[in-house]
Amino acid sequence: MIHVTATESDAVRAIEAEAVSSRFARGWHCLGLAETFKDGKPHTVHAFGQKLVVFTGADGKTNVLDGYCRHMGGDLSQGTVKGNEIACPFHDWRWGGDGRCKSIPYSRRVPLRARTAAWPTMEQDKLLFVWNDPEGKQPPADVRIPVIEGATRDDWTDWRWTEQVVHTNAREVIDNVVDMAHFFYIHKSFPTYFKNIFENQTATQIMKGVTREDARRAREGSGGGGPRMLGNTSVASYHGPSFMIDELTYHYEGYDLHSVLINCHYPIDENSFSLHSGIIVQHSDALPPEAAEATAAKLSEFILLGFQQDVEIWKNKTRIDNPLLCEEDGPVYQLRRWYEQFYVDAADVKPEMTDRFEFEIDTTRPVESWKKEVEENLARSEGASA
Missing domain, CATH: 3.90.380.10 (Naphthalene 1,2-dioxygenase Alpha Subunit; Chain A, domain 1)
Structure with missing residues (x-):
């Protein structure tokens, strides 16, 4: 016969839960159907603890940038897609999908440091993915989402x-x-x-x-x-x-x-x-x-x-x-x-x-x-x- 002491059998199991980390997972994240973001308008996406702007340029490439203009903090998701750039509604600064300011209509030149955060994107199987990495690195070539064959087949x-x-x-x-x-x-x-x-x-x-x-x-x-x-x-x-x-x-x-x-x-x-x-x-x-x-x-x-x-x-x-x-x-x-x-x-x-x-x-x-x-x-x- 096994004898169990009172301390072994009667001890109350305490629930342990550390504070949730403010760090977000490294990897590809799906934002939804790619077609949703191809209407020529900027889209607001709240992700990774911040506001992002998603837009598709005239070249058909969908881009993801930090949601706020680095000039005076205008909300880019309230701006306008002009060609391949998103134009800030505050002062019309034009931001490209690579995160660089491409032009300022009222200025002779663009400041050298005019750059905002750009997020790597991928379209696959009619879905839009964005890459997040707290270290700021690009996605490794061997980190992939498998292709879903049926997603693009007529049957x-x-x-x-x-x-x-x-x-x-x-x-x-x-x-x-x-x-x-x-x-x-x-x-x-x-x-x-x-x-x-x-x-x-x-x-x-x-x-x-x-x-x-x-x-x-x-x-x-x-x-x-x-x-x-x-x-x-x-x-x-x-x-x-x-x-x-x-x-x-x-x-x-x-x-x-x-x-x-x-x-x-x-x-x-x-x-x-x-x-x-x-x-x-x-x-x-x-x-x-x-x-x-x-x-x-x-x-x-x-x-x-x-x-x-x-x-x-x-x-x-x-x-x-x-x-x-x-x-x-x-x-x-x-x-x-x-x-x-x-x-x-x-x-x-x-x-x-x-x-x-x-x-x-x-x-x-x-x-x-x-x-x-x-x-x-x-x-x-x-x-x-x-």
Whole structure:
């Protein structure tokens, strides 16, 4: 028999939470659909603790600059795009995408020090990315976002894109990479396989799941119809600190539906971030173009609902640096160690942040428990309707 002393069993577990760092992650961050910023107007984006101005010049290149003019502090996002420059509304100083003042209409010459902060940008898969680095360095050639083949192919739908502001620190959304159990309790899904792989700048979640029967019947009872979804297979990878590509296959009776889900964000400040989602769906014999577009729209609503379920949790939970975990909770601490690499100088990135790490959860116990819970829920439902 094992004897546990009072001090071991009765000690209260204290929640530890350090002050949130004012440093923002190094890496590519997606600002949304590139087309949004190509209307010939300046756009305000609040990111990385400051105001930015985003504009596309006559040459078609989209630029990101610090939002305030270095002359007298005018708000460039309230200015005008003139050729390839953004003109300040205060005194019409013209700023190029490289951050240099190109001309001052009323002056013979431009001061040598007339330069503002310019942020590296990238357009890929119809999306606009901006590079953030607290050290002020350019993006390394080997730090890339993988190309999403379906985003530019005719046999896939266009992006269905949503965005919203979430008032908490961005680490909360990253924790979901390893959190298997919340899919059952929050999203009414039923994970049957769950594995994580972290390596270099990529953190992957591989999950297989089935639709919760009690949730499906409740949805059908409230008017939800259409083909019966049996489950899904998901391979979701964060490439860097904020951009996740999820190769998501939904299994229906009689066919599979292939889609790509984007879950991405950029920090507004230490305690808020802009959360984006995008989805494209592949056309197929079972899903011709018109049906694929309708399905993409429906899935987009479904995904947005899932985000809202997470947001409600984040809004009411507290930040916790020392979570108390059980075996099936996944590698939370290892994930956070991987995530830390984006918040330190490049020279301070340690091997334990980037070395390959794999962890597969034994789903035997969760599956047994969850099957029993679903059966009990269905029995109560049937008893109530009898």
